[in-house]
Amino acid sequence: MKSKLLVFIQFFVIFLMILPLGAATSTLIYGLVIIGVGALIGFLAINKNELGNFNIRPDIKEDCTLVTTGIYSIIRHPMYMSVIISMLGIVVIYPMPYEYVLFGILLITLLIKLFYEESMWKCESQEYIEYIKTTKRLIPYIF
Numbered sequence: 001m002k003s004k005l006l007v008f009i010q011f012f013v014i015f016l017m018i019l020p021l022g023a024a025t026s027t028l029i030y031g032l033v034i035i036g037v038g039a040l041i042g043f044l045a046i047n048k049n050e051l052g053n054f055n056i057r058p059d060i061k062e063d064c065t066l067v068t069t070g071i072y073s074i075i076r077h078p079m080y081m082s083v084i085i086s087m088l089g090i091v092v093i094y095p096m097p098y099e100y101v102l103f104g105i106l107l108i109t110l111l112i113k114l115f116y117e118e119s120m121w122k123c124e125s126q127e128y129i130e131y132i133k134t135t136k137r138l139i140p141y142i143f
Contacts, residue, residue: 003057006113010083013106017087022094031093038086044071045078058117060124068131074140076118076131080110081138114138 046054048070055061071078087106091099114137121128137143 002116003059003113006109006116007057009109010106010113013102013109014083014087017090017099017102017106021098022096025093025095027092027095031089031091034089034092035086036089038082038084038089041071041078041085042082045082048072058113058120060117060120066121066125066127066131068135072135074135076135076137077114080114084110084138 048067050065053061053064053067055064075081084107087103091103118128118132118137122132
């Protein structure tokens with residue numbers, strides 16, 4: 001139930017963020033570049049997952065495999081980073097107070113999902129415990 005609620009909050013906030021409630025500013029190009037970087041990170045993550053191994057909920061799928069190559073060799077949660085960067089691009093395009101608030105809510109939601117998912121992996125896999133010793137969560141070499 002917790003994972004479904006977190007996914008609902010995530011997508012609802014993203015939906016609210018991309019609603020065209022404000023006029024795009026002169027930072028449109030910068031925002032689109034940031035969204036492109038986020039999309040590239042997401043593509044690199046999806047490209048390393050086998051069909052059926054990917055899960056939008058932070059629950060561990062039965063018979064899934066831990067991916068540790070490609071972008072996953074640098075950060076453990078590239079899909080979360082992809083969403084964060086892409087939505088930051090939306091904030092740059094529409095720099096309005098409600099976008100900042102929604103971005104904060106999204107960031108908190110994704111961090112809760114991230115820590116929840118990691119706690120599940122730690123219980124399920126010794127390989128994951130070894131993996132966390134060599135990678136950071138979201139920002140290479142920092143966090």
